[in-house]
Amino acid sequence: DVKVTQSSRYLVKRTGEKVFLECVQDMDHENMFWYRQDPGLGLRLIYFSYDVKMKEKGDIPEGYSVSREKKERFSLILESASTNQTSMYLCASSLPVSYGYTFGSGTRLTVV
Amino acid sequence: EDQVTQSPEALRLQEGESSSLNCSYTVSGLRGLFWYRQDPGKGPEFLFTLYSAGEEKEKERLKATLTKKESFLHITAPKPEDSATYLCAAYMNDYKLSFGAGTTVTVRA
Numbered sequence: 001d002v003k004v005t006q007s008s009r010y011l012v013k014r015t016g017e018k019v020f021l022e023c024v025q026d027m028d029h030e031n032m033f034w035y036r037q038d039p040g041l042g043l044r045l046i047y048f049s050y051d052v053k054m055k056e057k058g059d060i061p062e063g064y065s066v067s068r069e070k071k072e073r074f075s076l077i078l079e080s081a082s083t084n085q086t087s088m089y090l091c092a093s094s095l096p097v098s099y100g101y102t103f104g105s106g107t108r109l110t111v112v
Numbered sequence: 113e114d115q116v117t118q119s120p121e122a123l124r125l126q127e128g129e130s131s132s133l134n135c136s137y138t139v140s141g142l143r144g145l146f147w148y149r150q151d152p153g154k155g156p157e158f159l160f161t162l163y164s165a166g167e168e169k170e171k172e173r174l175k176a177t178l179t180k181k182e183s184f185l186h187i188t189a190p191k192p193e194d195s196a197t198y199l200c201a202a203y204m205n206d207y208k209l210s211f212g213a214g215t216t217v218t219v220r221a
Binding site: 004031041043045048050056092098100101102103105106 | 121143144146148153154155156157158161199201203207208209210211212213214
């Protein structure tokens with residue numbers, strides 16, 4: 001089975017800190033995604049990548065950046081964390097999207 | 113604007129009480145409709161993919177159906193272990209899925 005591993009389950013960071021969320025997948029998937037999930041709003045796409053060193057903005061990229069230096073690793077960066085970035089962050093990967101995503105377990109980030 | 117809407121937001125069922133969840137979509141060029149299950153504090157797990165109107169898929173007590181405007185997830189004789197949030201997502205003509213907000217199902221013994 002494909003495994004998508006997010007480095008932290010829970011994180012607490014201070015306002016203004018630079019935050020790195022790491023995601024690694026082990027099945028050679030081309031596509032990787034970062035979503036955030038908030039009650040009542042569902043999953044909203046932040047960034048995605050369809051190849052190494054390629055990245056595309058999703059629906060809510062403001063305040064975030066990403067890095068994909070290797071095929072298996074996709075990092076989400078909060079340049080200067082703010083309290084409105086407190087959320088559940090979900091990483092996913094896929095072969096062609098028509099096959100669906102495999103999600104990681106999520107990182108619950110709290111910014112204080 | 114492409115949109116995926118799920119209803120109801122929450123559903124409380126007695127064990128054995130069958131019901132249906134709705135996922136309606138207003139997207140152009142739908143290429144697939146996905147259902148996921150999400151347990152509290154965890155990432156979503158894949159359930160089904162439907163590609164064309166009239167298609168049905170089944171897994172244990174769950175059955176998903178698709179029409180040209182909506183999809184239903186039927187839960188037959190649910191058990192407490194079916195309690196979860198169920199998400200639907202539409203795949204259109206680009207690289208991503210667009211998700212609904214989910215339906216939280218609680219099944220009481």
